[in-house]
Amino acid sequence: MDALEYFVSAGCKRIVCATYAPKHGAFYTLRASGFVHQAKEHGIDCEILGLNLEPQMSHATRFRAAAQIADEICALRPRLDGLFVANELGGYLHEQLTRKGVRPMKDFVMVAGDRDFAPQHLEPPPVLVTVHGFELGRLAVDLLLWRLSNLSVPRVTKLLASSLEPPAQVGGGG
Numbered sequence: 335m336d337a338l339e340y341f342v343s344a345g346c347k348r349i350v351c352a353t354y355a356p357k358h359g360a361f362y363t364l365r366a367s368g369f370v371h372q373a374k375e376h377g378i379d380c381e382i383l384g385l386n387l388e389p390q391m392s393h394a395t396r397f398r399a400a401a402q403i404a405d406e407i408c409a410l411r412p413r414l415d416g417l418f419v420a421n422e423l424g425g426y427l428h429e430q431l432t433r434k435g436v437r438p439m440k441d442f443v444m445v446a447g448d449r450d451f452a453p454q455h456l457e458p459p460p461v462l463v464t465v466h467g468f469e470l471g472r473l474a475v476d477l478l479l480w481r482l483s484n485l486s487v488p489r490v491t492k493l494l495a496s497s498l499e500p501p502a503q504v505g506g507g508g
Contacts, residue, residue, distance in 0.1 A: 337369065337447075338369060338372050340443070341373075341378070341418070344443045347378060349417070350381055350407060350418070351370055351417075351419075352384050352418070352420065353365070353385065353419075354385075355386060355387055362420050363385075366382050367382075384399065384423075387403075397426055403427060404430035404434055404436070408431075413441075416442055416443045417442055417443070424446025427446075438460055439460055
C-alpha cells in the first residue's frame with residue numbers, strides 16, 4: 335500500500351502535502367508533485383504547502399519551517415483530513431501542530447514521509463514511510479562501480495519501492 339492508498343482507505347477527501355522549495359533538491363519536490371498529481375487523479379482535493387521555504391539544514395530551521403507550515407494548516411478552511419509530509423519535517427510538524435492544539439492522527443490522518451527522521455516519542459504516532467535511504471545509496475554506489483567496470487553492457491534499472499509503517503495498535507482483542 336502506498337501513501338495515497340492509505341489516505342483513500344481512511345476516507346480522506348482533502349489532503350495537504352508539506353515539502354520545501356524546489357531548489358532544496360528535486361527529490362522532495364518531485365515526491366510532493368507526484369503525490370498531488372496522483373491524489374487529483376483519484377478526485378481528492380490536494381495542495382502543497384512549503385514551496386516558499388528555503389532549504390532546512392539544521393534543527394532550528396526545521397523547527398521554524400514546521401511552525402510556519404503548522405500556522406498555514408491551522409488557517410485552512412475547510413480543514414484538511416489528511417497530511418502527507420514529503421520530507422523529514424514529519425516529527426517537527428507533529429510537534430508544532432500539537433502545540434497549537436491540533437492532534438495529528440486524531441483530527442486528521444498524517445503520513446510522515448521519511449521514517450529516519452521521525453522520533454519515537456510522537457503520540458499518537460503518524461504513519462511512517464520507509465524510503466530505504468541507506469539501501470538506495472548503497473545500490474547507487476554499487477551500480478556506479480559496476481557500470482564503470484562494464485561500460486559496454488546495456489544500462490540496467492532497478493526499482494526499490496517505499497513502504498508504509500502504520501502505527502502499532504494499542505490494546506488488543508481477544
